[in-house]
Amino acid sequence: MASTVGEKGQIVIEKPIRDALGIQPGFVAVQQVRDGHVEISFFPPEHNRSLRGVLADRIQGSVAREDWQRAREDAWSQAVAQHGDPKKVDG
Numbered sequence: 001m002a003s004t005v006g007e008k009g010q011i012v013i014e015k016p017i018r019d020a021l022g023i024q025p026g027f028v029a030v031q032q033v034r035d036g037h038v039e040i041s042f043f044p045p046e047h048n049r050s051l052r053g054v055l056a057d058r059i060q061g062s063v064a065r066e067d068w069q070r071a072r073e074d075a076w077s078q079a080v081a082q083h084g085d086p087k088k089v090d091g
Contacts, residue, residue, distance in 0.1 A: 029041070
């Protein structure tokens with residue numbers, strides 16, 4: 001497949017190539033010159049979706065911002081009571 005470079009230096013990555021590589025809008029393209037040619041690597045963007053839907057069956061309630069520190073401390077205390085202190089290493 002061949003593409004013509006546009007006035008702004010842009011080219012089109014053909015659909016079969018995008019599909020084969022799983023490239024979607026929003027991916028970051030990193031370009032490097034390697035041995036006289038351009039190498040382009042694609043990286044997906046950081047997600048901006050909430051995990052709430054994925055974790056819905058595990059959510060037991062919500063915590064107000066001002067209560068977050070206490071809830072965190074309580075959760076760590078419960079984890080230590082059940083599994084021991086992860087900071088202590090037997091030596």
